[in-house]
Amino acid sequence: MSIYMIGMIRIISVIILNSVILGSAVRWYKKRLLFQYNSFLNKADEILNGKQIDLIYDESLDSAISERLNRIVEISRMQKEAAEQERDLIKSLLSNISHQIRNPLANITLYAGLLKEELEESSSFRLADKIEKNAEKLEFFMKELLKSSYAEQEMISVNPKIIELEETIKKSCQLVELDAMKKNIHISLECSNHKIFADPKWTEEAFANIIQNAVKYSQNSKEIIIKSILYESFVCVRIIDHGIGIPEQEQGKVFQRFYRGTNVTDKQGFGIGLYLAREVLRKQQGYMKIKSNLNKGTTVDVFLSRRDF
Numbered sequence: 576m577s578i579y580m581i582g583m584i585r586i587i588s589v590i591i592l593n594s595v596i597l598g599s600a601v602r603w604y605k606k607r608l609l610f611q612y613n614s615f616l617n618k619a620d621e622i623l624n625g626k627q628i629d630l631i632y633d634e635s636l637d638s639a640i641s642e643r644l645n646r647i648v649e650i651s652r653m654q655k656e657a658a659e660q661e662r663d664l665i666k667s668l669l670s671n672i673s674h675q676i677r678n679p680l681a682n683i684t685l686y687a688g689l690l691k692e693e694l695e696e697s698s699s700f701r702l703a704d705k706i707e708k709n710a711e712k713l714e715f716f717m718k719e720l721l722k723s724s725y726a727e728q729e730m731i732s733v734n735p736k737i738i739e740l741e742e743t744i745k746k747s748c749q750l751v752e753l754d755a756m757k758k759n760i761h762i763s764l765e766c767s768n769h770k771i772f773a774d775p776k777w778t779e780e781a782f783a784n785i786i787q788n789a790v791k792y793s794q795n796s797k798e799i800i801i802k803s804i805l806y807e808s809f810v811c812v813r814i815i816d817h818g819i820g821i822p823e824q825e826q827g828k829v830f831q832r833f834y835r836g837t838n839v840t841d842k843q844g845f846g847i848g849l850y851l852a853r854e855v856l857r858k859q860q861g862y863m864k865i866k867s868n869l870n871k872g873t874t875v876d877v878f879l880s881r882r883d884f
Contacts, residue, residue, distance in 0.1 A: 659732075676717055683710040715843055731851070733774035735859040740810060740879070741768040743775060744801060747782035751790055758795045762786070765802040769810045771879040773859050778879070781855040784848035785814055785863075785875050791842055792873070793818035809861075812877040821867040829865060838869075852877075 687707035694700040744766050755762055771778075789799045797817045804811040821829060821836055828834050832850040856862055860880045867873040 680710055680714045680717070683707075684714070712843075731777060731854050731858055733777050733855065733858045735772050735774045735880075737770050737772055737882075738775050738778075739768055740771045740803060740812070741766045743771075743773070743779050744782060744812065746779045747786055748801075750779075750783040751787045754787065755790050755799075758790065758793070758797075760790055760793055760796070761798045763798055763800045765800065766812065767803050767805070769803055769805060770881065771810050772882055773861070773879050774855070777855045778859070781852035782812070782814075782877070784852045785877065788848055789814055789816035789818065789873070789875075791844070792816070792839060806878075806881075808881060809878045810881055812879065814875045814877070815872065816874075817872040820869040820871050820873055821865070822869055823867075826865060826867055830863075 684707055687703050687710060690703040691700055691707065694703060741764075744764060748762050748764065752762075786799065786801070793799065793816050799817075800813075800815040802813050802815075804813060819838060822838060825836050829836065830849050830853045831846070833846040834850075835844060835846040853863055856877065856879070862878050864876045864878075865873065866876075
């Protein structure tokens with residue numbers, strides 16, 4: 576074999592050897608890069624689950640990334656806590672303002688009514704009547720403003736527990752009792768004392784909004800029926816009125832915030848009550864359905880869980 580051939584074989588062997596080494600290096604680098612990517616994705620998943628990452632204090636890139644991700648988690652946690660504190664502060668402030676305003680308004684309405692009884696038919700009677708009506712309007716707007724603030728500031732923070740359904744419904748009925756009396760509307764309560772998994776105050780507010788709608792959109796001297804139906808996992812509270820009803824094409828929109836039906840433009844309201852009620856239920860594993868016939872009435876089914884999920 577000639578020296579030329581031997582030289583060529585050596586060169587080819589060196590090229591093949593280098594190719595094998597290079598290929599091995601490339602495969603090792605790809606595996607290492609894939610490992611780092613998977614490690615980063617696992618760390619990202621831990622962050623999304625609200626966990627902090629265990630740190631290894633060295634000079635590696637992995638350690639630097641982990642340290643910065645932990646800082647992001649800590650900053651996010653601090654911002655969340657600050658937002659929750661601010662939300663609770665605003666909620667407390669709104670509730671306090673509402674409470675402070677409600678008592679004087681109730682007194683104004685009461686005294687105006689008593690004054691009307693004393694004055695009978697006279698110019699002073701008409702003035703007292705105007706005072707009473709304006710006080711009622713002011714109370715209505717105050718309540719709607721409070722509901723709007725809860726919805727806008729995402730203040731619905733439920734803490735569900737096992738409570739008695741009948742007691743919650745009774746408290747909700749008491750909140751709308753005065754409005755029902757003014758229209759001579761009888762609320763028939765046929766609820767059994769089932770246990771439900773719900774936040775007491777927010778669930779009371781949700782039911783009050785639904786019953787308030789039933790009173791508002793019913794004619795004088797009508798009846799509202801509230802009954803409970805027991806299922807395996809849920810308790811259904813059925814609220815039936817015989818009011819003006821909802822047009823069929825609009826029934827899917829009534830839970831939207833600020834939506835009002837075309838047949839209720841002559842009634843006071845901002846379209847917040849049903850939206851707020853649905854949000855309260857959604858946050859505690861419940862839901863609601865609505866069926867209605869125009870000029871024949873509306874049935875709202877509220878489903879509440881019977882147990883802690």
